[in-house]
Amino acid sequence: MRPTMLLLGVLAPLAFLACAAFGLPLWWAGIVLLPLALLRRDTRALARWIGLPAALLGALTLLTRAEWPLRVYPVLNNVAWLALFAWSLRHPPTVIERFARLSEPDLPPAGVAYTRRVTQAWCAFFVGNGLAALATGLWADSHTWALYNGGIAYVLMGLMFGGEWLIRRRVRSAHHG
Template sequence: MQWLPRIAIGLLSVGYPVAVYLTLQHAGTSAAVWLLVPIGILHGARALRGQRSGWWWLTACVVLTAWSWFQQSVVGVKFYPVVMSLGLLAVFVWSLVFPPTVIERLARLKEPELPPSGVAYTRQVTWLWCGFFLINAVIASATVYAQDWVWTLYNGFISYLLMGLLFLGEWLFRHYYRSQHDD
């Protein structure tokens, strides 16, 4: 059941921009602030079960919620995708400093005996994802002060589309690369 909070957090995070947009259009800023609460609660549950990253994410949700509530501003609410990108960037960079990398761990699920060339390749892919998360955080932060529909379009659609394209492009390249190298 450890995976259940992660799936719930993932689903809530993916749907978050659209939920924020609809809430802002129909109920206002005060109601939108409360959209961070269920995500924070789920992160808190992970933290209580001993997952260190849960404390970081819980703290981020509490800070963003408090900021938006006390300022009666949607800025904290709109900053969640920025925090998500920076958090994922931190996880990927951490894995570069303290291997195995995130991508290597995922690769070893399918291929436990990953050759040295595979380890080197997964390290390069991890760098690529680091670049993506950094650029995504910059763009997401630029949309925080934009109109609500612009913020929602980028954070609720375009960023996921770009992520999917990067994933697909890397998958296609990996298969081409493996066909050219026989290890």
């Protein structure tokens, strides 16, 4: 992942939270979203799916001073990740298998099966998180939306990473011990 995409991924939710914390209009987060999205030079599919639409949403936010374009961003992000992970299930190796092979190039068949299940679990996560982003985008007030999409969603993602790491340790020790 390129540094600008990483910055976009980190600073956008922080901008949402900062607006909510300081009582600023949510559209101010577009000030962060637009330049970072425009700076990205990555040509990979996921970056194109997120970067250009994020730039458009940021521009719309700043031009209209409306919240709705920003409220679309987390939904777009989840849909893009879901599409990538689901596509990899249909066209292996899966995203998680590719990551696993970085540290274990000779991944055994049991490891490949495990990475497939983890990829499926991430797909379920992106569906649930995307639906929550959509629900808060449509019906929640600005503070609740910013709290979920700028904080809680990332805590849930961290719990998913941590839980998978713990499960993977057990699975590996069961196969190696």
